[in-house]
Amino acid sequence: EVQLVxxxxxxxxxxxxxxxxxxxxxxxxxxxxxxxxxxxPGKELEWMGIxxxxxxxxxxSPSFQGHVTLSADKSISTTYLQWSALxxxxxxxxxxxxxxxxxxxxxxxxxxxxxxxxxxxxxS
Amino acid sequence: xxxLIQPPSASGTPGQRITISCSGGTSNIGKNTVNWYxxxxxxxxxxxIHSNNQRPSGVPARFSGSKSGTSASLAISxxxxxxxxxxxxxxxxxxxxGVIFGVGTKVTVL
Numbered sequence: 692e693v694q695l696v697x698x699x700x701x702x703x704x705x706x707x708x709x710x711x712x713x714x715x716x717x718x719x720x721x722x723x724x725x726x727x728x729x730x731x732p733g734k735e736l737e738w739m740g741i742x743x744x745x746x747x748x749x750x751x752s753p754s755f756q757g758h759v760t761l762s763a764d765k766s767i768s769t770t771y772l773q774w775s776a777l778x779x780x781x782x783x784x785x786x787x788x789x790x791x792x793x794x795x796x797x798x799x800x801x802x803x804x805x806x807x808x809x810x811x812x813x814x815s
Numbered sequence: 816x817x818x819l820i821q822p823p824s825a826s827g828t829p830g831q832r833i834t835i836s837c838s839g840g841t842s843n844i845g846k847n848t849v850n851w852y853x854x855x856x857x858x859x860x861x862x863x864i865h866s867n868n869q870r871p872s873g874v875p876a877r878f879s880g881s882k883s884g885t886s887a888s889l890a891i892s893x894x895x896x897x898x899x900x901x902x903x904x905x906x907x908x909x910x911x912x913g914v915i916f917g918v919g920t921k922v923t924v925l
Binding site for chain 2: 736738
């Protein structure tokens with residue numbers, strides 16, 4: 692069974708750096724894109740970007756481009772979401788999810804397996 | 816960030832059938848398939864419907880999806896107390912080159 696396991700909750704101060712992780716079990720890690728999704732407290736899901744672990748090809752949502760960095764380590768089936776300087780407005784839960792591409796008569800893309808989420812709290 | 820439009824809330828009594836609408840545009844729902852996610856409080860979203868109307872293994876047949884043009888809908892029949900949750904529609908957006916989500920609909924079982 693495919694499982695995405697994320698690193699634990701983090702408490703940071705504004706301006707600090709942070710790297711959270713998402714490890715994939717039970718699947719060929721390099722066959723699928725992994726997406727990251729933000730959920731502000733009490734708010735909807737927001738798409739941040741995706742990474743293809745085989746070659747680290749990365750696509751960012753314009754809303755997050757330049758503020759976060761996605762990376763991957765194939766050797767340990769893990770992707771990362773990183774900030775160099777956190778802001779209080781980054782306080783949120785962050786989810787990773789596998790992007791499945793189904794090609795039949797039409798091509799369907801959907802997030803089929805999700806990590807449990809990592810709560811990031813940024814406060815002075 | 817652009818979003819798909821959903822009603823903020825929907826409700827029904829046990830056993831009733833309810834529907835949730837999702838409105839988008841030509842770069843997302845109009846061109847690509849629609850997916851639905853269920854998110855219980857404090858948990859990760861769970862894939863409920865993919866490819867407009869396909870249920871993953873383990874999802875009850877009470878949940879069904881449909882799509883027409885730039886809109887989609889999720890129907891829940893035989894409503895149960897365990898269906899109280901937030902429901903999100905989503906689709907790939909060709910302009911964003913990523914997934915666009917709905918604003919979410921909170922379902923309450925009266």
